[in-house]
Amino acid sequence: MVASSPYFIRPATVEDVDAILQLVVALAIYEKAEDSVKATPELYRKNLFETPYAHTLLAFAGTPDAPGKAIGLAMYFFNYSTWTGKPGLYLEDLFVDPACRGQGVGKALFAELGKVAEEKVNNDTDCARIDWQVLKWNQPSIDFYEKTLGATAMTEWMGMRLEGSQIENLRKFRLTSS
């Protein structure tokens, strides 16, 4: 008999939106960006479950028959690489409640992501890569990614972003007025 772990992982459902938001806020606090979370449970209901732009895995304390609270989250969507020609899995958020660390929850969440990546997306193609971002000062996480998971740091690349009025400012470059 396989020894049971004190937690389990399942895909999130629309009933989980409040738990998702709590974990997202906790992650933002850890990332020193608490005020950055503008999302609401209603936006998650709409954009994660009505027309899902991302997929969410939740780790819960306890067992499926006797679940406790949500203690971890992995949210991902599928990206695309013109170099591999195949979709990839992009991990947008990964978080484990600090009180529940050291029990393998992060490793188990990554294992589930690996399973998603290896299996057929849309019964069609596997994923060539799993990609994500980490804050450069977040050494505990970097150590986990590099030493435990064997991941590669993509140090040559830098992210760029446009939002809000910056997106509106692009209108002046349109070829024709529209």
Next chain:
Amino acid sequence: MVASSPYFIRPATVEDVDAILQLVVALAIYEKAEDSVKATPELYRKNLFETPYAHTLLAFSGTPDAPGKAIGLAMYFFNYSTWTGKPGLYLEDLFVDPACRGQGVGKALFAELGKVAEEKVNNDTDCARIDWQVLKWNQPSIDFYEKTLGATAMTEWMGMRLEGSQIENLRKFRLTSS
């Protein structure tokens, strides 16, 4: 009458897969990664047009009635941010033929991306952000992004990646054998 530009932009179709691959290889050469392109026109046919994992805009010299060759490309897909709660536009590849630079093709491609981001995705929600990555040594592009477009460099973040055997190695962390 609006003065016509010596190029135009349209969404790519499946007939464009060879042109797309040529531009992707040219971009990889510019990024000093020529051997990294493993994709084929068949993979693009399947993953860009049969089950599209990304959307492609192409810039052509000439006019829609008398088109020349493909001189630029912008490929994107929709991502998701738990902080905004809304989808975003992720620009995977942007390339303009070096011979055709300085004519505003890059700006016009970004304007089209801005239009996509501002309009309703799936008649449903606009995009909160436009995100992409740039190689840190690619100063001409960084200058374009920061000075011409007013984009923000996301310098606090670093990319991480798992691929190939690294993804297979995650199997040992699964909670139950499967």
